[in-house]
Amino acid sequence: MPLPARAAISLSANLRVSGTRSLWQQLPARTSSSTLARIALASTYTRASFSTFPKVAYASVAASNKKPFTADKYPYLKRDESFKKVILRFELVSTYFQSVNESYSLYCDISQLTEKDVEYFKSILAPSALSQDESDLEAFNNDWMHKYRGQSKLVLKPSSTEQVSKILKYCNDNKLAVVPQGGNTGLVGGGVPVFDEIIISTANMTSIRSFDTVSGALVCDAGCILEVLDNYLAERGYIMPLDLGAKGSCHIGGNVATNAGGLRLLRYGSLHGTVLGLEVVLPDGTILDNLSTLRKDNTGYDLKQLFIGSEGTLGIVTGVSIMTPKRSKAVNVALLGVSSFENVQAAYKRSRDELSEILSAFEFFDKGSIDLVKKHLVAGKNDPLESPHPFYILIETSGSNKEHDDEKLNNYLEGLLTDEIVQDGVVAQDTTQYKNLWAIREGIPEACSKVGSVYKYDLSIPVPVFYQMVEDMRNRLDKEGVLGEDKSVDSVIGFGHIGDGNLHLNIPANSYSEEVINIIEPYVYEWTAKHAGSISSEHGLGLFKSPHLHYSKSPSMIQMMRRIKNMLDPNGIMNPYKYLPEK
Amino acid sequence: MSSNLRILVACKRVVDYAVKIRVNAAGSAVETANVKHSMNPFDEIGTEQAIQIKEALAKNKGNADVVVVSCGPAKAQETLRTALAMGADRAIHVESDEELQPLAVAKLLKAVVEKEKPDIVILGKQAIDDDSNQTGQMLAGLLNWPQATFASKVELAEKAMTVTREIDGGVETIKTPLPAILTTDLRLNVPRYASLPNIMKAKKKPLAKLTVAELGVDVKPRLETLKVAEPPKRQGGKLVESVDDLVDKLKNEAKVL
Numbered sequence: 001m002p003l004p005a006r007a008a009i010s011l012s013a014n015l016r017v018s019g020t021r022s023l024w025q026q027l028p029a030r031t032s033s034s035t036l037a038r039i040a041l042a043s044t045y046t047r048a049s050f051s052t053f054p055k056v057a058y059a060s061v062a063a064s065n066k067k068p069f070t071a072d073k074y075p076y077l078k079r080d081e082s083f084k085k086v087i088l089r090f091e092l093v094s095t096y097f098q099s100v101n102e103s104y105s106l107y108c109d110i111s112q113l114t115e116k117d118v119e120y121f122k123s124i125l126a127p128s129a130l131s132q133d134e135s136d137l138e139a140f141n142n143d144w145m146h147k148y149r150g151q152s153k154l155v156l157k158p159s160s161t162e163q164v165s166k167i168l169k170y171c172n173d174n175k176l177a178v179v180p181q182g183g184n185t186g187l188v189g190g191g192v193p194v195f196d197e198i199i200i201s202t203a204n205m206t207s208i209r210s211f212d213t214v215s216g217a218l219v220c221d222a223g224c225i226l227e228v229l230d231n232y233l234a235e236r237g238y239i240m241p242l243d244l245g246a247k248g249s250c251h252i253g254g255n256v257a258t259n260a261g262g263l264r265l266l267r268y269g270s271l272h273g274t275v276l277g278l279e280v281v282l283p284d285g286t287i288l289d290n291l292s293t294l295r296k297d298n299t300g301y302d303l304k305q306l307f308i309g310s311e312g313t314l315g316i317v318t319g320v321s322i323m324t325p326k327r328s329k330a331v332n333v334a335l336l337g338v339s340s341f342e343n344v345q346a347a348y349k350r351s352r353d354e355l356s357e358i359l360s361a362f363e364f365f366d367k368g369s370i371d372l373v374k375k376h377l378v379a380g381k382n383d384p385l386e387s388p389h390p391f392y393i394l395i396e397t398s399g400s401n402k403e404h405d406d407e408k409l410n411n412y413l414e415g416l417l418t419d420e421i422v423q424d425g426v427v428a429q430d431t432t433q434y435k436n437l438w439a440i441r442e443g444i445p446e447a448c449s450k451v452g453s454v455y456k457y458d459l460s461i462p463v464p465v466f467y468q469m470v471e472d473m474r475n476r477l478d479k480e481g482v483l484g485e486d487k488s489v490d491s492v493i494g495f496g497h498i499g500d501g502n503l504h505l506n507i508p509a510n511s512y513s514e515e516v517i518n519i520i521e522p523y524v525y526e527w528t529a530k531h532a533g534s535i536s537s538e539h540g541l542g543l544f545k546s547p548h549l550h551y552s553k554s555p556s557m558i559q560m561m562r563r564i565k566n567m568l569d570p571n572g573i574m575n576p577y578k579y580l581p582e583k
Numbered sequence: 584m585s586s587n588l589r590i591l592v593a594c595k596r597v598v599d600y601a602v603k604i605r606v607n608a609a610g611s612a613v614e615t616a617n618v619k620h621s622m623n624p625f626d627e628i629g630t631e632q633a634i635q636i637k638e639a640l641a642k643n644k645g646n647a648d649v650v651v652v653s654c655g656p657a658k659a660q661e662t663l664r665t666a667l668a669m670g671a672d673r674a675i676h677v678e679s680d681e682e683l684q685p686l687a688v689a690k691l692l693k694a695v696v697e698k699e700k701p702d703i704v705i706l707g708k709q710a711i712d713d714d715s716n717q718t719g720q721m722l723a724g725l726l727n728w729p730q731a732t733f734a735s736k737v738e739l740a741e742k743a744m745t746v747t748r749e750i751d752g753g754v755e756t757i758k759t760p761l762p763a764i765l766t767t768d769l770r771l772n773v774p775r776y777a778s779l780p781n782i783m784k785a786k787k788k789p790l791a792k793l794t795v796a797e798l799g800v801d802v803k804p805r806l807e808t809l810k811v812a813e814p815p816k817r818q819g820g821k822l823v824e825s826v827d828d829l830v831d832k833l834k835n836e837a838k839v840l
Binding site: 329334335336382384385386410413414417422424425426427428429430431432433435 | 599600601602617619621622624627665668773776777778779780782783
């Protein structure tokens with residue numbers, strides 16, 4: 001075969017071109033003859049023969065009806081040209097040509113391939129730990145909300161810290177940009193690439209390194225799935241200090257890197273408190289081994305804190321040491337129906353007095369939330385309460401003595417009912433009911449996504465004006481005429497962690513639209529800043545919120561963050577285009 | 584339809600359905616200390632059914648007196664309170680710290696039935712702890728009453744009930760005069776949650792205590808448990824390299840070819 005491997009062209013499965021000739025005719029005159037030759041040669045092969053070419057070489061034909069790339073959706077994002085192109089970057093050679101009903105863009109490589117890079121990665125990783133297959137990459141390039149779509153052509157799945165170190169050192173030396181990725185459950189596009197960054201997945205780093213049954217210190221690899229860890233601890237009478245809806249997929253390394261909050265924060269505090277130590281690989285390959293299991297260690301700058309919530313912009317977390325509390329023997333869950341948000345606050349205030357140390361969750365959601373769960377999920381098939389209420393509270397207590405907890409909870413609930421702070425409520429009588437009640441609360445994000453697309457905002461707001469945000473947004477969208485049946489926006493709902501002052505403002509809609517985004521933003525950020533809140537309570541910044549960081553942080557703080565970033569990652573290869581706003 | 588009925592529902596306190604069962608160190612029983620207990624799910628379904636009958640009767644200006652009964656240690660009262668919170672009218676606790684086997688429970692229930700004279704006795708088809716599936720049938724035998732077991736649908740008529748039962752490969756519909764024994768299957772209904780107002784009301788509902796001696800029943804166990812063992816640990820799956828490898832493993836390790 002005369003065609004050099006690196007110039008071979010594989011046409012994507014989406015292409016339905018009516019033969020070589022039509023493709024030929026569509027090409028603009030300025031296309032160089034050698035490119036034409038390659039296309040002509042390649043397109044005479046059958047698809048089967050393409051697969052014999054190294055998959056690094058291609059031209060891609062993307063149907064315009066496919067989900068747009070993040071880079072196309074956000075035109076302000078420009079690829080940093082100081083980064084070396086790992087594999088080809090596509091250059092547009094022909095704008096559009098029509099097939100029967102759809103239009104396509106034809107992209108074709110005109111730059112050099114760097115198989116040498118891939119060969120290097122192959123030399124340090126197991127064959128199965130590296131993939132350039134387009135269908136494999138789909139899962140790594142897309143986020144679960146189908147909001148972001150990167151264009152990475154290479155995913156690496158190292159299984160040891162040493163491998164991560166070698167990969168990063170090579171990438172840093174060669175100016176190859178990388179995106180660390182855990183379970184890919186993020187909500188702000190922080191874990192998926194924007195352009196052709198290499199994806200470094202922690203999926204193969206799954207060992208539990210040690211567990212101290214006396215202190216409860218757990219040391220494990222970054223790729224351990226949160227639920228797997230929680231089950232491991234459950235068998236030993238302990239519990240992970242964090243819990244979130246994505247527990248079945250998310251990795252502990254990702255949790256730490258994004259400083260995930262979740263449902264147990266009220267009781268056990270944030271990861272800034274529970275993480276005892278970290279093992280981090282810096283961009284130059286240095287392994288920063290700080291896997292301490294000590295609760296108290298007052299020696300020098302607490303470097304691990306810098307990486308908690310750094311979203312992969314400073315280094316890759318490869319190991320985590322975390323303090324785990326004892327699992328409570330007695331757990332109670334109640335779901336309450338409340339008539340006003342004032343009463344939600346009153347119930348919360350009272351819970352801190354009367355339930356105090358056994359209170360482990362105080363979650364709230366509105367009627368719109370439960371309506372979506374009822375409509376879209378199995379969890380909502382049986383409404384625990386007889387009639388609908390404007391607000392709901394899910395309250396959980398965890399303690400060591402069932403009688404003691406039952407009595408406290410019953411007195412508290414009776415008081416609420418007698419004083420008409422709550423209108424109705426149920427208390428789970430067994431573990432099945434306990435799980436079903438939680439399933440309603442945890443199912444809200446999933447129910448929202450069943451509508452189509454969700455505009456998600458995760459805000460810290462002072463509790464007194466907490467729900468006013470939802471109402472203001474609802475009025476605003478209604479006034480603009482985009483909210484309601486047969487309109488683009490389905491509803492505006494609010495739920496979240498009252499105890500942490502964390503509101504999840506979700507706006508499920510048929511699809512993402514520029515028009516709606518412009519109604520919501522920057523209004524939502526301005527509103528939050530006006531009330532001294534935070535524009536990202538627990539989801540992080542990622543790609544989504546980095547341009548809006550200034551609503552929550554002062555210029556001097558942002559400047560300091562930049563200096564830290566430049567010091568640890570002078571080439572800027574770690575998770576570029578995100579976290580900090582463009583200068 | 585009978586405008587006034589009395590329904591007796593038997594409720595057992597068992598290790599919670601969702602708890603991972605462990606055998607005790609001596610290998611003589613399931614570990615129950617420090618383990619979450621709840622009402623046997625089939626008994627929950629039975630309680631729900633009784634309350635639904637009561638609610639249906641109330642619509643026709645009738646009434647049903649729903650009495651829940653549990654035999655066992657003092658903690659069984661928690662289970663009875665749950666049933667009362669769901670909507671039962673009153674409860675009877677037959678206290679005993681002895682091991683109660685199905686025959687003993689059936690005899691105790693017979694004594695309670697003779698005192699309470701219910702029209703229907705509802706039991707779960709089995710308790711999820713010992714899976715005996717005997718008490719309802721034994722009680723029917725001792726009382727010489729008709730029985731409708733594994734009910735998935737119940738319809739009441741004048742002094743009779745029509746019961747749909749789930750059987751292998753289909754359903755069977757039978758009709759029985761009252762009084763009768765009814766045992767519940769999984770798909771009969773979905774039990775309600777205990778609501779706050781009802782939990783509060785439940786505290787004031789009567790809970791009568793009886794002893795085994797008062798009922799004059801011999802509860803001595805007839806069966807002796809020799810050994811309780813966990814099922815063998817499941818072996819993890821293995822990845823094979825090739826078809827030949829698979830065939831080889833099937834032939835020489837699994838010995839199925």
